[in-house]
Amino acid sequence: MKKVxxxxxxxxxxxxxxSVTASALEGEAPLSTTKETVSKAEVKQANTLKLFVETNDxxxxxxxxxxxVFFDSNGGLEVPVQIVKYNGKVIAPQDPTKSxxxxxxxxxxxxxxxxxxxxxxxxxxxxxxxxxxxTINKYTILFNSQGGSxxxxxxxDYNTSITEPISPTKTGYxxxxxxxxxxxxxxxxxxxSKVTSNTSLxxxxxxxxxxxxxxxxxTIIISATSIKLTWSATKGASGYEVYRATSSSGVYSLLTKxxxxxxxxxxxxxxxxxxxxxxxxxxxxxxxxxxxxTVVTSRMTSSIVYNSLVQPNPVYGKYAGLKVEIKDESSSRxxxxxxxxxxxxxxxxxxxxxxxxxxxxKYLTKDxxxxxxxxxxxxxxxxxxxxxxxxxxxxxxxxxxxxxxxTLVKSYSCATGNNITPSKRGVFTIQDKGASFVAGSGxxxxxxxxxxxxxxxxxxxxxxxxxxxxxxxxxxxxxxCIRMPLDMAKxxxxxxxKGSLIWVN
Numbered sequence: 001m002k003k004v005x006x007x008x009x010x011x012x013x014x015x016x017x018x019s020v021t022a023s024a025l026e027g028e029a030p031l032s033t034t035k036e037t038v039s040k041a042e043v044k045q046a047n048t049l050k051l052f053v054e055t056n057d058x059x060x061x062x063x064x065x066x067x068x069v070f071f072d073s074n075g076g077l078e079v080p081v082q083i084v085k086y087n088g089k090v091i092a093p094q095d096p097t098k099s100x101x102x103x104x105x106x107x108x109x110x111x112x113x114x115x116x117x118x119x120x121x122x123x124x125x126x127x128x129x130x131x132x133x134x135t136i137n138k139y140t141i142l143f144n145s146q147g148g149s150x151x152x153x154x155x156x157d158y159n160t161s162i163t164e165p166i167s168p169t170k171t172g173y174x175x176x177x178x179x180x181x182x183x184x185x186x187x188x189x190x191x192x193s194k195v196t197s198n199t200s201l202x203x204x205x206x207x208x209x210x211x212x213x214x215x216x217x218x219t220i221i222i223s224a225t226s227i228k229l230t231w232s233a234t235k236g237a238s239g240y241e242v243y244r245a246t247s248s249s250g251v252y253s254l255l256t257k258x259x260x261x262x263x264x265x266x267x268x269x270x271x272x273x274x275x276x277x278x279x280x281x282x283x284x285x286x287x288x289x290x291x292x293x294t295v296v297t298s299r300m301t302s303s304i305v306y307n308s309l310v311q312p313n314p315v316y317g318k319y320a321g322l323k324v325e326i327k328d329e330s331s332s333r334x335x336x337x338x339x340x341x342x343x344x345x346x347x348x349x350x351x352x353x354x355x356x357x358x359x360x361x362k363y364l365t366k367d368x369x370x371x372x373x374x375x376x377x378x379x380x381x382x383x384x385x386x387x388x389x390x391x392x393x394x395x396x397x398x399x400x401x402x403x404x405x406x407t408l409v410k411s412y413s414c415a416t417g418n419n420i421t422p423s424k425r426g427v428f429t430i431q432d433k434g435a436s437f438v439a440g441s442g443x444x445x446x447x448x449x450x451x452x453x454x455x456x457x458x459x460x461x462x463x464x465x466x467x468x469x470x471x472x473x474x475x476x477x478x479x480x481c482i483r484m485p486l487d488m489a490k491x492x493x494x495x496x497x498k499g500s501l502i503w504v505n
Contacts (some may be wrong), residue, residue, distance in 0.1 A: 008200050017192040070129040071096075072503065076103070079132075084124040096132055100158030100196060129158035133485045142200040144181035146182070148175070155193040156310075161321045164190040167201055167286065176204035185422045193330040210289040211237040211280045219276065219299040220379040220427070226266040227299050228427075229276055233261055234291065241290075242273045245275045248296065252277060273298055305466075313391040313505060317353040317421040319346060326353065329421050329480060330454075360392045366408050369397055381501035382429065385409075388505045389457075389482055391416055391423065394474045396457070396484060398496070401426060412488050415460070417480040423504055424455045424480065430500045433493060443469050446486065448492035451502050459489035 026204050065086035071079035076098035084090050091460040095103045108115040110131040115131045137158045141149035148168035156162050167175040182187045184204040216232040229242060239259045243252035252275075256263050268274060275298045280291040319336055328335035333345045364372070364461040369388075373379055378387050380403040396414045399406035417423035431450040437443045439461055450457035461470035473485060482504075484492065 007097040008059040045291065066126050068127045069124060070127070071106070071132070072129055073098070073132045074110070074134060075101075076101070076132050076134065087123050089122065090119060090124055092129075098132075098134055100137050102136040102137055104135050106130045106215045107133050113178075139195050141195060143178070143203075144182070144200055145170070145203045146205065148173075148203050148205065159194045159196060161192070161194060162190060163364060167435065170203075170205055172208055172248045173205040174208050174284045176206045176285045178202065179204050184246070206284055208289060210234075211235070211291045213291045214240060214278050214280050214294055217276075217278060217294050217297050218380040219297055219378055220380065221299065222264060225268045225270060226264055227268060227274060228262060228438040229278070229297075230262045231278055231294070234280040236282055237291070237373070240278055242275050243279075246272070248275055248298070250275070276308050279301045313425065315419045316354065317351045317419075319351045324351070326351070326419075326422055328424055348420075356419050359394045359474055359476075363393055363411075364390075366411075367376055369411065370399075371409050372408060373399060374404050378403055378404065379461075379501055379503065382499040383497050383501075385496050385500040387500065387502040389414065389416065389423070389502065391476075391505060396482070396488070398492070410466055410488070410491070412485065414457075414479050415473050415475055417478045417482075418476040421479040422476075423482060424452050424479070425504050426452075427501065427503050428452045430496055430498050430502060432498070445481075445483075448481075449496065451504070455480055455482075457484060457489070457492060459484060459486045462486075 038353045066083050067086060068089045069084050071081070071083045071093060073079050076096035079093050079096050082090050087231065092106075095295045097103070103111070106117040106119075107113045108117055108130060113131070113133045138155055139188050139234045141154050141156055141162060143153065143165060145151050145168040148170035151168050152163050154162060154165070164178070169175070169247060176184070178190075178201040180188055180199075180201065182202045184202060187204075188201050205275065205305050209347075212234045214231040214234050216230075216236075218230045220230070221229045222228050231240070234240075239257060240261075242255045242263050242265075243256050244255050244265065245252045261366070265274070265276075275296050277296050278294045282289045307400065317324055317326055317334075317336070320412075324338055325335040326334050327343065329348065332348050334348050334351050335343060335345050336351065337343045373386070373388065379388075384402065385399050386399045386401075386406055388399070389395070390397060394414055394416060396410070396412055397408060398410045400409050401407050431452075434450050436444050436446045437448060442464055444464055445458040445461060448456045450456045458481055460468060460473065463469050468486075471485075477483075
């Protein structure tokens with residue numbers, strides 16, 4: 001068997017001593033005879049000299065040849081190609097490596113890995129590729145609960161995530177997650193963290209310290225079918241749970257879980273007594289800590305309904321063609337409530353507001369006022385004073401006493417915000433006070449008492465010299481504040497302390 005080689009000799013080789021058997025290209029004269037030496041003098045002026053060389057294997061009777069043996073490491077460390085003489089044997093290379101896998105030998109195929117390549121007996125007669133087989137490593141994950149309940153070890157393949165086990169427990173502590181170190185610096189993420197070796201995970205424990213129990217629980221009857229509960233904030237609480245029963249020894253059911261400091265329980269039965277208790281809770285990692293229960297408080301919805309005497313006084317308008325309630329006004333924007341209960345701020349010029357209603361001049365008697373605040377509702381003040389601003393009648397009613405025992409002290413006319421700039425409605429507490437402030441060009445008001453934001457009770461409009469500028473009372477004419485006769489504004493300023501309850505309705 002004969003093999004013809006093409007040799008390109010560059011002119012940069014000045015002297016070549018090659019023992020060859022050569023023949024020229026077809027149609028050309030022979031260059032030399034067997035075993036002749038190609039010398040410098042025989043190199044032509046052309047850039048290359050092409051020789052067809054025949055090399056004979058005199059012992060085997062065949063032409064010498066070599067083949068390439070390729071090693072496909074299948075993602076492992078690259079293994080160099082070996083050039084093997086025809087009918088020779090390839091030398092087994094050093095085992096390659098691959099992160100997370102164990103080398104399983106060299107195989108003839110790259111799919112089934114059934115036929116192991118035999119380096120000892122296989123003769124190479126052509127270019128050959130052999131393939132590395134890999135077995136994925138399996139690792140053990142140890143869960144060290146650091147004094148907690150036992151958590152079993154698990155196994156996992158290389159570069160895979162693991163399922164979080166059931167959290168261990170430890171008396172007096174809260175489970176705070178699994179960490180990569182015993183001192184719990186880097187948390188193991190069971191979604192994104194991958195196993196790449198034998199791994200130990202450590203429990204983080206947090207000393208259990210439940211939040212304090214809510215205090216200052218109050219129940220206020222809002223209507224014949226609704227009761228409002230309020231309470232003071234608890235330090236460290238994430239939120240509060242309100243439970244209710246229909247008897248003192250009955251089963252309590254969860255009404256709401258809220259971050260607010262109040263809850264209105266609506267849809268109640270008129271004349272029925274309801275019992276409430278509240279607890280705070282704190283989220284610590286995946287654990288929830290609860291405070292102790294508050295003392296049970298009860299309230300009976302009113303069986304006396306003053307539909308014709310006391311009514312809510314919302315201001316309505318239209319926004320985008322829909323009826324909305326105007327809750328607040330600030331910086332030429334209204335806070336509106338839609339019929340579905342959602343609220344948002346919109347520009348005032350986007351809302352058409354209804355005209356001011358006529359003032360109801362059928363004033364309530366002292367008995368009616370006291371019956372309403374003591375029987376049909378439960379107004380609890382932090383002081384011995386409570387104020388009710390009746391928007392329907394444009395009246396300020398001031399009471400002294402305590403919840404369920406209010407006595408009327410004064411009742412007088414006022415002027416509240418018109419429907420374009422309505423007075424803020426709701427239950428508030430008296431805040432700061434002041435002697436006077438500028439109301440406009442050349443005008444002032446005196447004896448102001450703030451109840452919410454920029455909403456105040458103060459005197460009628462005066463000139464800077466103290467003369468009456470606008471004495472209008474008994475109508476909705478202000479920009480949101482509640483105007484009172486000068487003497488009543490002064491009395492209110494001097495008498496009603498901060499923290500007193502005020503209801504604007």
